[in-house]
Each structure stands twice: as structure tokens, then as C-alpha cells.
Amino acid sequence: MASSPAFLSAQDVGSFAYLTVKDRLPQILTKVIDTLHRHKSEFFEKHGQEGVEAEKKAISLLSKLRNELQTDKPIIHLADKCVDTDIWNQYLEHERSLLNETDGEPRWFFSPWLFVECYMYRRIHEAVIQSPPIHDFDVFKESKDENFFESQESIDALCMYLQQLKPARNLGEDQLKDELFKLLQISLWGNKCDLSLSGGESSSQKSDVINSLEGLKPFILINDTESLWTLLSKYKKAAKPPVVRVDIVLDNSGFELITDLVLADFLLSSELATEIHFHGKTIPWFVSDVTVRDFNWIVEHVRSSNQKSMATCGADWESHVKMGRWIYHDHIFWTLPHPYCTMPQVAPDLYAELQKACLILFKGDLNYRKLMSDRKWEFTIPFHQALCGFHPAPLCSIRTLKCELQVGLQPGQAEQLMASDPHWLTTGKYGILQFDGPL
Numbered sequence: 001m002a003s004s005p006a007f008l009s010a011q012d013v014g015s016f017a018y019l020t021v022k023d024r025l026p027q028i029l030t031k032v033i034d035t036l037h038r039h040k041s042e043f044f045e046k047h048g049q050e051g052v053e054a055e056k057k058a059i060s061l062l063s064k065l066r067n068e069l070q071t072d073k074p075i076i077h078l079a080d081k082c083v084d085t086d087i088w089n090q091y092l093e094h095e096r097s098l099l100n101e102t103d104g105e106p107r108w109f110f111s112p113w114l115f116v117e118c119y120m121y122r123r124i125h126e127a128v129i130q131s132p133p134i135h136d137f138d139v140f141k142e143s144k145d146e147n148f149f150e151s152q153e154s155i156d157a158l159c160m161y162l163q164q165l166k167p168a169r170n171l172g173e174d175q176l177k178d179e180l181f182k183l184l185q186i187s188l189w190g191n192k193c194d195l196s197l198s199g200g201e202s203s204s205q206k207s208d209v210i211n212s213l214e215g216l217k218p219f220i221l222i223n224d225t226e227s228l229w230t231l232l233s234k235y236k237k238a239a240k241p242p243v244v245r246v247d248i249v250l251d252n253s254g255f256e257l258i259t260d261l262v263l264a265d266f267l268l269s270s271e272l273a274t275e276i277h278f279h280g281k282t283i284p285w286f287v288s289d290v291t292v293r294d295f296n297w298i299v300e301h302v303r304s305s306n307q308k309s310m311a312t313c314g315a316d317w318e319s320h321v322k323m324g325r326w327i328y329h330d331h332i333f334w335t336l337p338h339p340y341c342t343m344p345q346v347a348p349d350l351y352a353e354l355q356k357a358c359l360i361l362f363k364g365d366l367n368y369r370k371l372m373s374d375r376k377w378e379f380t381i382p383f384h385q386a387l388c389g390f391h392p393a394p395l396c397s398i399r400t401l402k403c404e405l406q407v408g409l410q411p412g413q414a415e416q417l418m419a420s421d422p423h424w425l426t427t428g429k430y431g432i433l434q435f436d437g438p439l
């Protein structure tokens with residue numbers, strides 16, 4: 001069997017990985033430092049002088065981190081004592097064991113990009129938790145909440161749209177399918193609102209996404225939504241299995257999370273699914289990724305909105321959670337640097353949980369990178385093959401393209417895209433809904 005291609009890495013000067021490590025990551029670190037600075041008086045009010053000292057300590061750890069990154073220092077062990085610390089340090093040792101003597105130590109511009117980028121976010125977490133009493137402070141919370149507030153109009157429009165579809169189980173088959181496709185596309189374009197691509201700057205949804213869908217269709221490079229329909233409608237028709245479980249591996253909070261919740265609500269009300277399981281992060285991650293706090297915060301804010309449709313949606317969502325139709329999970333595996341094909345060994349409990357799903361939706365670019373092991377695959381290699389044995393259940397990646405990685409394209413498709421738009425892989429302008437699994 002041919003060996004797998006190399007990992008994306010900042011070693012490739014001029015690549016998107018290189019530009020990320022050189023420019024985007026230090027920018028994000030600077031923004032984190034600035035955020036801590038701006039909260040100084042809040043820390044003082046809450047914790048007195050101790051809070052101010054903690055802020056200073058976190059800032060000094062983060063400045064050190066930024067310096068290590070910018071001067072391409074060796075990557076060092078984590079010094080905290082969290083549940084995942086040993087796994088991280090073993091991973092670093094493994095990276096070290098792969099190097100030749102002449103390579104020296106694993107470094108920021110030399111190691112796999114996926115490892116380095118995840119490591120940076122884990123070190124941010126380390127800096128904060130080592131600075132009590134502000135150890136619980138989410139340095140990205142403000143940006144995530146801002147994204148929600150700035151997207152209010154679009155959120156309201158989406159909630160209104162969802163409400164007028166209800167009860168969705170009464171929709172005719174064609175309309176049901178049509179609405180499912182629309183909501184999947186809305187969830188796809190919601191992924192444009194990630195805050196890490198913009199270096200933590202605002203990236204909210206201001207335009208009317210529902211009426212833009214038709215115009216955006218040419219930007220969907222792979223659209224396997226028919227397969228999702230075939231799968232879910234088959235279960236619905238047969239009324240079997242009695243529990244149709246759809247898992248959504250969440251990505252970003254703010255507008256994107258709303259699009260996922262709207263889709264999840266529709267799946268229940270249309271009876272295409274009976275249970276939705278959400279998977280979020282245990283620590284602040286890649287700026288905008290959802291933690292349990294974000295999840296609860298958004299549901300609560302939608303419920304207490306002055307806008308009637310939003311408030312109705314929020315109340316429904318709260319009741320889904322209470323009644324156990326929506327189940328939120330988190331697991332440390334999602335914030336480790338490991339590709340998903342290693343999940344059965346590294347997190348067998350999580351793999352077993354995912355195997356219970358009838359369908360798993362993986363949201364966003366980072367999930368795609370981890371599904372694909374962040375390797376330099378050829379554009380035409382089949383998705384199934386690049387998953388390298390990761391097949392817990394039928395799955396679909398819903399992602400806008402933000403890195404130089406895409407598989408499953410038609411021969412010549414990548415070349416054509418490159419000719420018309422040299423940045424097609426990295427701007428989030430294009431999207432995919434890419435399915436793998438038996439039907």
C-alpha cells in the first residue's frame with residue numbers, strides 16, 4: 001500500500017500553514033493579551049489585588065508563548081496538571097521520536113501544523129488556569145458573544161423561518177426534503193462566521209442567509225445532501241430503528257451555533273430524527289468553538305429575547321434539553337491534536353458513543369482537517385480512503401474551506417478553481433457537504 005502523504009506544515013514557506021503560524025497565530029495571541037488587559041478593572045473588582053496579579057501572570061505567560069512561537073523555539077512540555085496533560089506530553093515525545101538527529105527538536109515552523117496550532121490553544125488555556133483566581137476566565141467569550149449580538153437580525157429571521165415550518169412532520173415529502181436541504185446549506189454557510197480565520201476580529205452574519213442560498217449554490221463544491229435524505233427518510237418511512245440518533249460535532253458559537261440548533265430542531269419536528277447529540281469542547285478553543293457555557297448562554301439568550309420567534313425557539317430548545325431530546329456531550333479528545341483515525345485507541349469511549357449514531361455531522365474546517373489527518377492528499381482521492389479507517393457511523397462533513405486541504409473532487413475540478421480563484425482553498429468562500437457511509 002502506498003504510504004500516506006506528509007502533514008501540512010509551516011515548513012512549506014508561503015503555504016497557508018506557514019502564513020498562519022507566522023502571522024495569524026501571533027495576532028490571535030496579541031488579541032488575547034489585549035483582552036486580559038482590558039478586563040483588569042473587572043478582575044480587580046472581583047478579586048482585589050490578587051486579580052490584578054493574576055492578570056499580570058497570565059499576560060507574562062502568554063507573552064513568553066508568543067515569543068517562543070515567533071522565534072521558532074522548541075516546543076516544550078505542558079506544565080499544568082490537567083486530565084489531558086500527560087497525553088499532550090506523550091504526543092510531543094512521539095513527535096520528537098520521529099525526528100532525525102539533524103532535525104533537532106520539534107519546533108513551531110517545523111512540526112505538523114495541526115499539532116502546533118492545537119498546542120497554541122492548549123498553552124493559552126495553561127496560562128489562564130495557572131493564574132488563579134482568574135483561572136476560569138474564557139479569553140474568547142467576549143468575541144463569541146459579540147458575534148451573537150451582531151447577528152441578531154439574521155438570527156431573528158432564521159427563527160421566524162423555522163417557526164413557520166412547524167409542525168414540520170405535516171410537510172409533504174418534496175417540501176420536507178427541500179427544507180432539509182435549505183437548513184443544511186444554512187448550517188454550512190454559518191461556518192463562514194468562524195472567528196479564528198479573521199484573527200479574532202468580528203465575523204458575524206449580517207446579510208439575509210435564507211434568500212442568499214440560491215446564489216451560493218455554485219460555491220458548493222461537493223453536495224452529498226441527497227445521501228443524507230436517503231438515509232434519514234428511509235428510517236422515517238420504516239419507523240425503524242425506534243431511536244434515530246443524529247450527532248452534531250459542533251464548531252463555532254454565535255451565528256453558526258444558531259444554524260446548527262435550527263437544523264437540530266427541524267430534524268426533530270420533521271421526525272427525521274428522534275434524538276440529537278451535540279459534541280462541544282471542554283476548554284476555549286480556536287477562538288470561537290462552542291463550550292458548554294456558550295451552548296447554555298445562547299439557548300438562554302434566545303429564550304429571553306424580545307423577539308417573539310426567537311423567544312419561542314429558545315423555549316422549545318430549553319424543553320428539548322430538559323426532555324432529553326437534545327443531549328450535550330463534551331470530551332477531551334476534541335481538544336487534543338490527534339487525527340480522528342486514532343480515536344478508537346486514544347478515546348475508545350467516545351468512539352463507542354459515536355457508533356450509536358445513525359448519522360454524524362462534523363461541522364467546520366478544523367473537524368475536516370482532523371478527519372483527513374491534515375495530510376497533503378491529492379484533490380481527487382476518495383473521501384472514504386482519506387478517512388483512514390475512521391468510520392464510526394455514516395458521517396458528513398459540513399465545512400467552508402479554510403485550509404489547503406480538500407479531497408473527493410472530480411479530475412480537473414481543482415485546476416479549474418485555481419485558474420478562476422487562486423485563493424479558493426482558504427477564504428471560506430467555498431463549501432462542501434461531503435458524505436461517507438453505507439446508505
Ligand code: F6P
Nearest residue numbers: 194196197364365366367402403
Ligand atoms: O485553517 C484555517 C483555520 O482558521 C484554522 O486556523 C482552523 O483550522 C480553522 O480554520 C478554523 O475554522 P473552523 O472554525 O471552521 O474549524
Ligand code: MG
Nearest residue numbers: 251252286289
Ligand atoms: Mg472553529
